Amino acid sequence: MTATVDKGRSPALKGRWAAMPKQVRWAAIAALIVLLYILPNRWFYEYLGFPIGSEYFAFYTTRSDFAGVLFDTAVFVLLAVGLNVVVGFAGLLDLGYFGFYALGAYTVALLTSPESRLGTNWPWLAAVPIAVMVAMISGVILGGPTLRLRGDYLAIVTLGFAEMIRLYAARNEGVLQGQRGIPAIPHPPGTGSDGKPLFGVVDARPYYWLLLTLILLVIVLVRNLANSRVGRAWVATREDEDAAEVMGVPTFKYKLWAFAIGAAVAGLTGAVFAGKQTFINSDQFVLESSILVLAAVILGGAGNIKGAIVGGAITWYLPEWLRGVGDLVGVEFDAAEYRILVFGLVIIVMMIFRPQGIVPNRRRAAEFADRRQEAVPQEKVPSE
Amino acid sequence: MNFDELLGNFPALTITGLEQGAIYALVALGYTLVYGVLRLINFAHSEVFMVGTFTALWTWEALGYDQNSPSPALGPLILALVAGLVVAAVASAATAVTVELVAYRPLRRRNAPPLAFLITAIGASFVLAESFGIGTERAPFGMPTLIPAETAFTVFGAAVTNIQLLILGVTLVMMIGLDQFVNRSRLGRGIRAVAQDADTAALMGVNKNRVILLVFVLGGLMAGVAALLWNVRYGYTKFNVGFLIGLKAFAAAVLGGIGNLRGALLGGLLLGVAENYAAGLFGGDWKDFTGFVLLIVLLMFRPTGLLGESLGRARA
Numbered sequence: 001m002t003a004t005v006d007k008g009r010s011p012a013l014k015g016r017w018a019a020m021p022k023q024v025r026w027a028a029i030a031a032l033i034v035l036l037y038i039l040p041n042r043w044f045y046e047y048l049g050f051p052i053g054s055e056y057f058a059f060y061t062t063r064s065d066f067a068g069v070l071f072d073t074a075v076f077v078l079l080a081v082g083l084n085v086v087v088g089f090a091g092l093l094d095l096g097y098f099g100f101y102a103l104g105a106y107t108v109a110l111l112t113s114p115e116s117r118l119g120t121n122w123p124w125l126a127a128v129p130i131a132v133m134v135a136m137i138s139g140v141i142l143g144g145p146t147l148r149l150r151g152d153y154l155a156i157v158t159l160g161f162a163e164m165i166r167l168y169a170a171r172n173e174g175v176l177q178g179q180r181g182i183p184a185i186p187h188p189p190g191t192g193s194d195g196k197p198l199f200g201v202v203d204a205r206p207y208y209w210l211l212l213t214l215i216l217l218v219i220v221l222v223r224n225l226a227n228s229r230v231g232r233a234w235v236a237t238r239e240d241e242d243a244a245e246v247m248g249v250p251t252f253k254y255k256l257w258a259f260a261i262g263a264a265v266a267g268l269t270g271a272v273f274a275g276k277q278t279f280i281n282s283d284q285f286v287l288e289s290s291i292l293v294l295a296a297v298i299l300g301g302a303g304n305i306k307g308a309i310v311g312g313a314i315t316w317y318l319p320e321w322l323r324g325v326g327d328l329v330g331v332e333f334d335a336a337e338y339r340i341l342v343f344g345l346v347i348i349v350m351m352i353f354r355p356q357g358i359v360p361n362r363r364r365a366a367e368f369a370d371r372r373q374e375a376v377p378q379e380k381v382p383s384e
Numbered sequence: 385m386n387f388d389e390l391l392g393n394f395p396a397l398t399i400t401g402l403e404q405g406a407i408y409a410l411v412a413l414g415y416t417l418v419y420g421v422l423r424l425i426n427f428a429h430s431e432v433f434m435v436g437t438f439t440a441l442w443t444w445e446a447l448g449y450d451q452n453s454p455s456p457a458l459g460p461l462i463l464a465l466v467a468g469l470v471v472a473a474v475a476s477a478a479t480a481v482t483v484e485l486v487a488y489r490p491l492r493r494r495n496a497p498p499l500a501f502l503i504t505a506i507g508a509s510f511v512l513a514e515s516f517g518i519g520t521e522r523a524p525f526g527m528p529t530l531i532p533a534e535t536a537f538t539v540f541g542a543a544v545t546n547i548q549l550l551i552l553g554v555t556l557v558m559m560i561g562l563d564q565f566v567n568r569s570r571l572g573r574g575i576r577a578v579a580q581d582a583d584t585a586a587l588m589g590v591n592k593n594r595v596i597l598l599v600f601v602l603g604g605l606m607a608g609v610a611a612l613l614w615n616v617r618y619g620y621t622k623f624n625v626g627f628l629i630g631l632k633a634f635a636a637a638v639l640g641g642i643g644n645l646r647g648a649l650l651g652g653l654l655l656g657v658a659e660n661y662a663a664g665l666f667g668g669d670w671k672d673f674t675g676f677v678l679l680i681v682l683l684m685f686r687p688t689g690l691l692g693e694s695l696g697r698a699r700a
Binding site: 087091093095142145146149152153155156157159160161163164167168171172287288291294295298337338340341344345346347348351352355367368371372374375 | 423424425427486487490491492493494495496497498499500502503504506507508509510511514515518627628631634635638669672673676679680683684687
């Protein structure tokens with residue numbers, strides 16, 4: 001049995017990309033980023049000559065506001081990039097990622113909303129760092145006892161954590177105001193050129209741009225971390241924790257770091273979400289979403305930031321887009337209803353046939369192939 | 385903090401706790417068995433339980449009972465209970481086996497890392513829950529009242545109902561049966577051998593895959609029994625009914641020492657009782673948190689549980 005190491009989709013394409021002059025590559029990346037910023041603008045499509053609002057659906061979602069969909073997709077991408085640090089880099093399974101997201105959102109809501117019973121009335125911007133810190137600290141509190149033991153306990157503890165946060169938010173009629181939730185969360189600050197506030201209720205574009213900027217920032221940070229001493233420690237821990245420990249890597253410390261960084265990114269995302277939504281309650285933080293983010297990371301390719309981006313875009317954007325396509329074909333088809341089912345199946349199938357994901361991290365793909373090769377003898381018992 | 389509530393209802397809370405704990409214990413067995421042999425948290429086990437609750441309900445519906453039908457006489461009642469039990473146990477076991485064959489075995493063949501198993505497990509769990517959720521339109525379903533709750537006797541002023549006796553009785557019988565099976569029978573020896581050292585056991589002629597299959601069957605059967613008891617006691621089910629039960633059952637398994645069968649019983653009963661005390665003390669809203677908080681505290685101070693882990697050493 002020959003285990004083939006899958007090195008990306010096509011080595012030729014990758015090689016050609018790497019062979020291009022640095023300036024060309026930078027220009028291409030810059031062009032892509034600019035395109036991402038223009039994407040939600042209507043005039044862009046009108047300029048290109050696409051008849052908006054008619055039958056056209058190349059990648060426009062016809063059923064829901066496109067900028068809104070882009071914002072939600074960006075939320076998922078940022079979450080996937082954060083979770084990728086935990087699952088992909090450090091190899092820890094965090095099933096309650098949305099719990100930290102909820103913490104971030106609630107922290108902002110409590111601190112800023114005039115309806116909040118804390119009565120602090122902070123501006124949105126001041127509450128964001130607090131939200132990130134709260135998420136990070138709760139990650140340390142949760143990860144501390146669990147990560148010292150086996151990693152697999154972390155999975156169930158985080159699973160419980162996310163659900164407990166949601167249940168608590170739903171039941172607590174005091175500060176968190178139960179199912180009614182917390183309304184009147186202020187928007188991010190800023191005034192547009194026309195004198196109106198930059199971040200309003202109707203237009204989702206500024207929020208998308210804000211999130212896109214944050215995504216780029218987080219990506220730069222995470223990339224640098226992954227390429228540093230910390231990143232190497234993560235890889236070593238993921239591949240063989242005992243060996244890493246023997247080699248002098250303080251595995252517990254780095255695992256906790258990965259977990260806390262992941263939690264902080266989720267808290268940040270939650271804070272932005274609260275700023276856009278202006279109203280949050282416990283129903284927005286269902287457990288299924290945690291699983292969707294996990295599916296995004298796995299599907300895209302854990303350990304690869306590009307993979308996380310691709311995965312995040314697929315898990316959120318694709319079902320929305322399919323709804324529009326269904327309309328066009330004349331089928332009433334709510335892809336969102338089947339989302340969890342489909343992505344659950346996708347996770348199972350991927351783990352068996354392509355555990356490295358769509359855009360694999362080369363190193364991780366090699367790990368899988370390695371283990372596969374080691375597996376063969378003991379399972380080939382003739383009686384099977 | 386409401387100490388009056390706790391002390392005033394102490395016997396009643398204890399009895400309710402034992403009854404709920406018995407159900408946790410039965411579900412916890414499934415986690416403990418699979419964990420003992422495969423070192424895998426089988427997230428899909430909560431859905432194995434859920435399938436049991438639905439199939440038992442459908443069996444009763446097929447027998448002509450619905451929510452409004454009067455409770456049957458003793459003869460038909462026993463028939464309905466046994467039919468529900470058999471169908472639920474078989475369906476749960478079949479679900480567990482399907483998950484093993486479709487999801488876990490291919491991974492073992494590829495020697496996938498532990499993370500891949502966990503991810504697959506959560507995927508399987510959600511696929512099962514969602515297919516029932518979509519199939520039943522996410523509605524809750526009421527059960528026929530087969531056994532009307534009657535007080536059998538009172539201890540310290542707390543009423544013990546016939547249903548509670550049934551639950552505790554069935555759980556004890558199942559536990560003793562399973563314990564004897566694992567400790568005495570040839571197949572049970574195989575389970576213990578694989579739990580101790582899978583490779584050596586394979587060299588000694590134990591068919592590892594068959595043992596693993598057996599473990600899933602046993603866990604599924606226990607979950608099916610738990611599902612029937614749940615139906616009789618709580619009288620409703622929903623596609624996500626397994627989630628909280630599964631979480632608590634896992635906490636119970638860790639509490640008793642995961643991989644330890646008797647630990648699962650002890651952990652389940654303790655958790656059930658602790659939960660009800662907490663509900664008395666802090667109010668019902670906090671009940672569901674107890675198991676979770678207990679789990680985290682336990683992981684901090686005694687991660688191997690009360691009776692210690694390892695199915696391999698389950699003789700003691």
